[in-house]
């Protein structure tokens with residue numbers, strides 16, 4: 224969603240986002256802890272939360288993320304050898320045995336509300352007293368100008384902001400084929416979607432979807448986005464959707480202090496927002512499974528400590 228909407232405790236109610244169902248629950252319940260991100264950090268947080276008897280919600284994609292599944296050879300995780308697929312399979316077995324529930328959804332906004340947090344994911348929304356952000360980092364370089372136009376025509380979420388571009392011309396920069404559905408979604412509203420597909424053999428196309436395989440160089444504009452710069456010149460657009468695995472954390476959660484792609488946090492993984500913790504690559508280097516898993520565990524413990532203090536009051 225545009226950053227203008229993402230300020231702490233902002234226009235969520237005005238936008239009339241619907242209350243949704245959280246995974247295995249029938250009504251909107253308030254969770255002790257919401258974990259955002261389906262990689263090893265998020266999984267470790269969920270596993271720890273379960274062992275600590277917290278009522279948790281774990282949001283992400285199934286399969287533990289591309290970065291885990293696609294690793295060629297892992298030699299630095301204790302007692303593990305083999306490739307990412309093997310690692311993911313072992314985690315999958317453990318997840319099943321332990322009954323860890325994943326709600327397959329992508330969070331698009333985290334808002335501070337009534338002493339806790341409201342997490343939106345498309346048309347669904349969830350409430351939790353504490354949050355662990357475990358969204359990883361995007362390793363692909365940030366597009367020049369991307370940060371300057373956050374909330375001014377740059378969006379990371381087709382489902383949240385697509386309808387704002389009814390009848391307009393937009394660009395979508397797709398980091399992988401899994402975002403093709405998001406581009407199709409944009410075409411339901413926009414008059415034209417120029418799709419920059421940064422991967423081989425895109426299968427997009429058809430009415431209103433123009434596929435390009437060149438790489439955009441920058442986002443340009445004045446007050447708002449005006450164009451995407453390519454080696455052949457400017458492509459005029461009204462908005463640009465950057466569809467990638469991990470959006471900058473500040474775009475997800477207004478008011479969160481960051482340092483570049485990373486969330487600022489202390490040794491106990493506390494961020495500047497009370498009750499909001501971070502774990503894994505999103506907290507900074509080194510980018511390693513073992514560090515991500517360790518931080519997921521620590522963050523879940525810290526969330527429990529925070530809840531204890533909160534409930535004493």
Ligand SMILES: Cc1cc2nc3c(=O)[nH]c(=O)nc-3n(C[C@H](O)[C@H](O)[C@H](O)COP(=O)(O)OP(=O)(O)OC[C@H]3O[C@@H](n4cnc5c(N)ncnc54)[C@H](O)[C@@H]3O)c2cc1C
Pocket residue numbers: 259260261262263264265282283284287288289290291293294295296297298299328329330331357358359360468469470475502503504505509510511512513515
């Ligand atoms: C090719 C490759 C090989 C590697 N090999 C090794 C290795 O051998 N050893 C090693 O220690 N490390 C290795 N790494 C690094 C390792 O992959 C990372 O350190 C680790 O995956 C970090 O885990 P994470 O959970 O923090 O983030 P990620 O693995 O990036 O997981 C984050 C997950 O959250 C999801 N997500 C993002 N935003 C949202 C949102 N808004 N809502 C819901 N979900 C969201 C993402 O889609 C992703 O699934 C490798 C990395 C790569 C790319």
